[in-house]
Amino acid sequence: GEKVEQHESTLSVREGDSAVINCTYTDTASSYFPWYKQEAGKSLHFVIDIRSNVDRKQSQRLIVLLDKKAKRFSLHITATQPEDSAIYFCAASPNSNNRIFFGDGTQLVVKP
Amino acid sequence: AQTIHQWPVAEIKAVGSPLSLGCTIKGKSSPNLYWYWQATGGTLQQLFYSITVGQVESVVQLNLSASRPKDDQFILSTEKLLLSHSGFYLCACPGEKNNQAPLFGEGTRLSVL
Numbered sequence: 001g002e003k004v005e006q007h008e009s010t011l012s013v014r015e016g017d018s019a020v021i022n023c024t025y026t027d028t029a030s031s032y033f034p035w036y037k038q039e040a041g042k043s044l045h046f047v048i049d050i051r052s053n054v055d056r057k058q059s060q061r062l063i064v065l066l067d068k069k070a071k072r073f074s075l076h077i078t079a080t081q082p083e084d085s086a087i088y089f090c091a092a093s094p095n096s097n098n099r100i101f102f103g104d105g106t107q108l109v110v111k112p
Numbered sequence: 113a114q115t116i117h118q119w120p121v122a123e124i125k126a127v128g129s130p131l132s133l134g135c136t137i138k139g140k141s142s143p144n145l146y147w148y149w150q151a152t153g154g155t156l157q158q159l160f161y162s163i164t165v166g167q168v169e170s171v172v173q174l175n176l177s178a179s180r181p182k183d184d185q186f187i188l189s190t191e192k193l194l195l196s197h198s199g200f201y202l203c204a205c206p207g208e209k210n211n212q213a214p215l216f217g218e219g220t221r222l223s224v225l
Contacts, residue, residue, distance in 0.1 A: 034213040
């Protein structure tokens, strides 16, 4: 089955800098890649996703890049703010209705 | 709009006692449903998934069981809780439309003492 690896377990950046979280996947059938944010004590909330028919997607300060050849995708958070501090999970799936396979999460800390 | 409601919000239970956690979906018919478990500060572990009423597939064995008694309901239970069952339990389903990301419930925090 699919295995998603999230390379940074923790990431600390200064407010205003960019943060990059990298993930890799193993199954070439995976075509849908959502990202979730989990604030302390709360559930997962969707932040952005990308499908395999594009290699870049942006939503305000969030950019997702997808390299299908390398089976790698990444989340870029620009102009970070303290409220961006949370655990971020990457995930992969054959499509959004099928099972979602998660990475282990990255704890992002944005220091003022 | 599609919603997921989980109950209870939190539970404190004794080792060896029974447990039942619930999840109800509104706004989507015959959804795939999933139970996840997250140890404190830990990774997400998928426990069960169900594609229809009466059908549940186990992903990992944690001395828990799940049932799908109705199209919009998914139940997680055990007869005897272990200390290792403590954590955060999340229910999830596909997004409202086919191109939307899966939606998670607000979770149930379980402490086993």
